[in-house]
Amino acid sequence: MPCETLIRGAARLLTMDDADLRLDGADVRIKDGVIAEVGIGLEPGPGADVLNAEGCLVTPGLVNTHHHLYQTLTRAVPGAQDALLFGWLRTLYPIWARFGPEEMYVSAQVGLAELALSGCTLSSDHLYLYPNGSRLDDTIAAASDIGLRFHPTRGAMSIGESLGGLPPDALVENEAAIIEDSIRVIDAHHDPRPGSMVRVGVAPCSPFSVSRDLMRDAAILARDKGVMLHTHLAENDEDIAYSLEKFGCRPGQYAEDLGWTGDDVWHAHCVKLDAQEIDLFVRSRTGVAHCPCSNCRLGSGVAPLVEMQNAGVKVGLGVDGSASNDIGSLVAEARQAMLLQRVTRGADAMSAHAALRLATRGGAEVLGRSDCGQLAPGFRADIAVWDMRSVAAAGSWDMGALLLAGPQQVRDLFVEGRRVVADGHVTTVDMPKLLERQRTLAHRLQD
Numbered sequence: 001m002p003c004e005t006l007i008r009g010a011a012r013l014l015t016m017d018d019a020d021l022r023l024d025g026a027d028v029r030i031k032d033g034v035i036a037e038v039g040i041g042l043e044p045g046p047g048a049d050v051l052n053a054e055g056c057l058v059t060p061g062l063v064n065t066h067h068h069l070y071q072t073l074t075r076a077v078p079g080a081q082d083a084l085l086f087g088w089l090r091t092l093y094p095i096w097a098r099f100g101p102e103e104m105y106v107s108a109q110v111g112l113a114e115l116a117l118s119g120c121t122l123s124s125d126h127l128y129l130y131p132n133g134s135r136l137d138d139t140i141a142a143a144s145d146i147g148l149r150f151h152p153t154r155g156a157m158s159i160g161e162s163l164g165g166l167p168p169d170a171l172v173e174n175e176a177a178i179i180e181d182s183i184r185v186i187d188a189h190h191d192p193r194p195g196s197m198v199r200v201g202v203a204p205c206s207p208f209s210v211s212r213d214l215m216r217d218a219a220i221l222a223r224d225k226g227v228m229l230h231t232h233l234a235e236n237d238e239d240i241a242y243s244l245e246k247f248g249c250r251p252g253q254y255a256e257d258l259g260w261t262g263d264d265v266w267h268a269h270c271v272k273l274d275a276q277e278i279d280l281f282v283r284s285r286t287g288v289a290h291c292p293c294s295n296c297r298l299g300s301g302v303a304p305l306v307e308m309q310n311a312g313v314k315v316g317l318g319v320d321g322s323a324s325n326d327i328g329s330l331v332a333e334a335r336q337a338m339l340l341q342r343v344t345r346g347a348d349a350m351s352a353h354a355a356l357r358l359a360t361r362g363g364a365e366v367l368g369r370s371d372c373g374q375l376a377p378g379f380r381a382d383i384a385v386w387d388m389r390s391v392a393a394a395g396s397w398d399m400g401a402l403l404l405a406g407p408q409q410v411r412d413l414f415v416e417g418r419r420v421v422a423d424g425h426v427t428t429v430d431m432p433k434l435l436e437r438q439r440t441l442a443h444r445l446q447d
């Protein structure tokens with residue numbers, strides 16, 4: 001791989017930097033995985049690889065702040081398609097209980113390939129069940145092989161059916177073992193350095209699937225190791241009712257009491273945060289993974305995205321698990337975020353540019369990546385190139401309005417300066433072979 005790549009002549013380039021520069025006819029120079037220069041009329045250095053970006057929109061890579069990659073093998077499962085949350089889980093748990101390391105690896109790789117094609121360069125993942133010898137390491141290997149920047153979180157469930165919980169006992173773990181394995185994966189894989197390709201987080205599935213003690217211990221462990229914390233919070237009305245009944249307080253209070261607020265914490269959904277909880281998130285710099293497609297799919301409601309943003313809450317986007325979306329497309333998620341706010345607040349509630357900023361810089365800030373999410377010198381070279389000469393953008397008068405009229409897939413995608421997608425194809429894995437392997441596993445699960 002040459003150490004320099006020049007992306008040349010982009011019709012429009014969105015930096016998402018502090019000045020929010022939007023350049024026409026712009027170039028980006030990449031050196032050793034980092035953006036060296038952004039400007040107009042840049043000349044390639046000796047031996048540089050030059051990529052013609054005429055007619056293209058160039059943006060920072062999109063950032064996915066919430067996913068359950070393993071669910072990529074269980075999309076559109078009959079019986080779960082139109083079920084509410086609890087019925088949906090009851091249908092899927094027995095299928096997931098048959099997963100093993102190969103299912104975890106293949107589902108993660110298929111899900112990450114789908115994300116990459118939709119412009120995503122950095123994804124988090126929330127894996128909270130480990131049947132039949134599965135490990136977080138299986139998904140880390142999948143991400144490493146495909147070349148995406150990855151923030152896997154060591155999720156967990158410990159309250160099974162015999163203790164009054166929802167999941168079958170076979171899918172829950174002993175709490176001491178959860179902490180022990182969390183320490184193991186952090187020590188083995190977490191890299192805090194700038195440019196890091198893997199950062200591990202700690203992530204009990206939800207406040208309802210583990211004990212109060214484990215929530216507290218997880219927070220202590222995360223602070224001790226300097227890693228981030230993640231879980232599902234305030235997803236729907238039942239969630240709030242359950243919290244009030246079992247814990248005697250709202251989810252925000254429960255989180256704060258157990259150390260689950262701060263710059264190193266982000267919560268998925270937060271559809272039902274009230275004004276006090278929004279204020280708590282602002283004061284504590286706690287982040288939110290907004291998942292509009294999942295919220296629509298499961299009928300959870302419309303998150304107060306504009307209120308959170310106006311108040312100053314850090315917000316990014318998440319596609320959520322493929323079993324509750326069922327598409328893992330980040331560009332589609334960004335469009336949905338924009339549309340959903342307009343449903344309740346009017347056409348001027350959120351612009352296409354603001355939604356794209358949420359999907360790029362917003363997500364990077366939620367995941368604590370001050371080195372990603374912008375096209376500016378010194379930032380990591382995570383870059384999406386969108387062909388605006390495609391039929392989806394034909395007739396558009398605004399090259400930057402990707403979310404109003406633009407392609408659903410990237411033409412090219414760079415992660416740490418490496419071209420992971422070229423001319424619309426993933427370069428790092430043999431996709432036909434991967435999909436064949438996925439079909440074999442799916443048939444086995446359906447038997």
Ligand SMILES: [Zn+2]
Pocket residue numbers: 066067068232268320321
């Ligand atoms: Zn989720």
